[in-house]
Amino acid sequence: MTEPAAVFVVLTEDTGGSGWKPVVTCIRAMCDLLISGIDWSGVQTIPREDTGAVVLRSLGVKLWRGRGGLAHQSRVRLAQYLADQLINGEGAPRLVFFHLDADLTWKQGGADQSTTVRQFRDQIEPAIRFWLNARRAVDLDALMQRLHLVVPAYSIESWLYQSTERAAELCRERTCAGAHVAQYDAWAADRSLLDDVAAPKDQRALHCLIDADKETLADTLPVAALRAAGRSFARTFDALADDGALLHALIATPVHAPDR
Secondary structure, three states: OOOOOEEEEEEEOOOOOOOHHHHHHHHHHHHHHHOOOOOHHHEEEOOHHHHOHHHHHHHHOOHHHOOOHHHHHHHHHHHHHHHHHHHOOOOOOEEEEEEOOOOOOOOOOHHHHOHHHHHHHHHHHHHHHHHHHHOOOOOHHHHHOOEEEEOOOOOHHHHHOOOHHHHHHHHHHOOOOOOOHHHHHHHHHOOOOHHHOOOHHHOOOOOOOOHHHHHHHHHOOOHHHHHHHOOHHHHHHHHHHOOHHHHHHHHOOOOOOOOO
């Protein structure tokens, strides 16, 4: 078996049946925008189930965010897991992507003001550094640069609902018979709008999209337009662009004609 150019480890608190794969697709779409012609057969993505039951359970119930002994143990285990992934020295470099919803709109501060992001920065990242030190890691800063927070404002739906053409197709096929197409057209006309819709998943008057649509929406994400909009998608994209290890690994994959 050919050695992969990189190994992706993708974690998300969106642990529903349709939660993990769309996040992976969004990350790959950003990478495709970074480097043209990536051969994804040369990049291994660790299956969600390989993360381990303890970490998945902690993410699913957001236990690591809480207080008390169980929450502390959850943070320790999460930090250990992330350190283990970053320091894994077997072959290709490992890049870790951790999806957290900002739970704030862009105008409310997005990732910069997000309580969840602040907690990760203040509690999990120092613990990761501790465990990397304990494992005698070399060049901690370089390893930590391989850890990327993926933080949509307000939530992952703020990105996925940007697939407005696909959303309109779905809408016309449903009992609402195209009632929300005008809204999708408005979002397409100004890609910055969705980042300022609070809890878009719950705004049922605005759309007819459901969790089962997430995968197909992710597959048709207009990444160049989202990058140009300069909101939370662009912020995450720009952070990926600063990761030299990621760029070198993607360049090392065999080049093929781009699909997008």
